[in-house]
Amino acid sequence: MGDSKERARRIAEKLAAEAVKYPDERAEILLEAAGQWAMAGEPDRALRIYDDVIARDGGEDAQFATAERISLLTELGRTAEADEELARLGRARVHPGPAELVAEMLEEQGRLEEALTWFNIACRDIVADGGEAELFVRPGLRGRSRVRRALGLPADALDQRAEDRRSDLAGLMERAAQPAPPGAGSFFVRSDVDRAFAEGLVHGTVPADAPSYFRDVERGWRASCDEAGASKLRVLPTRVDDLLEYAEARGRDPKDEQTRADHLMDRIGEGARTLAWPPERNAPCWCGSGRKYKKCCGSPGGR
Incomplete structure (x- = not known):
């Protein structure tokens, strides 16, 4: 505590x-x-x-x-x-x-x-x-x-x-005609966010810190769902080392969006643990803050 x-x-x-x-x-x-x-x-x-x-x-x-x-x-x-x-x-x-x-x-x-x-x-x-x-x-x-x-x-x-x-x-x-794969997204786990910024794996978030990063990720997922008319995603908690190793093994650039997308779908296909987004309002927030979702990334002020 x-x-x-x-x-x-x-x-x-x-x-x-x-x-x-x-x-x-x-x-x-x-x-x-x-x-x-x-x-x-x-x-x-x-x-x-x-x-x-x-x-x-x-x-x-x-x-x-x-x-x-x-x-x-x-x-x-x-x-x-x-x-x-x-x-x-x-x-x-x-x-x-x-x-x-x-x-x-x-x-x-x-x-x-x-x-x-x-x-x-x-x-x-x-x-x-x-x-x-x-x-x-x-x-x-x-x-x-x-x-x-x-x-x-x-x-x-x-x-x-x-x-x-x-x-x-x-x-x-x-x-x-062609059923789309389930909606999916990924995010860097809280303990790796600073390193993700340092490695140049996060773009466009200002200031470069965990609260701003998770706020932008939440807003991005909401925008994607709004555009697709969906209400749920499966999201993959990602570690920097895993993404870097994946990219290196395939001769890919880890900063490239397509590399991130392929890493996401491959890991899901392999059965990696994912989270349901959005969580229930009173459930712990997906970002790992320890707060309830409705008081954290799911609060109206954070959307």
Whole structure:
């Protein structure tokens, strides 16, 4: 436990420095830092960061900070304060991401009627404009349907539209002349990320560190699924040494995208261990942080 807290503390300190270095991403980086301080056993420090983001940034970032603050206060047993913050947030026009975060927290607490209210807020834009394109991939919509079922409510028009959309896409995939292989992706394990940067195996991620790397990988997988109309991937935890050995044995460049793709498919074909992505919301995050997926790479703020 002590090692994990010390690691979280180091990550939080590094993120604080990056927030200064990259002011355009300040709020997002600070929210990650606050989560690490909470993991390090310093919740008061995390709360101060949330207060700072709320005071200085405004808009959606401030609402994400408020949602995270409510969640932390609840975990600390300060439920009266959490409920006051929740009531105050509810009086604003809340963006979908923060609303979804609050809804999931309330669902986890068994406050299902309140959770449904917040899932409705998270899906308000779909209801307003008919957003068919988002019906298949919107996590808040799945949460809304899940809570409605738990409350014993019949499927409504939005539930049915989402289900019809899923069925249509599944039918298209089944009718494809050449069935595509299962969607797959790969990522460097946390202990190898720094070396992957040093070997030039990661491109385009700024700053060059593990939190930014895993955030970019998560976003890339989401974009790929959105484009393909899919909802699941099998992902391969990759070690730098294994990729380098694979490339050397075949006279290939390990930095080349095709080499990475061939390595992925060959290893899967050999029966290498893969992970299901995305994991369940309350399951450990795929990135190896030790946090729940919904509080880590799966948080609305990290998408």
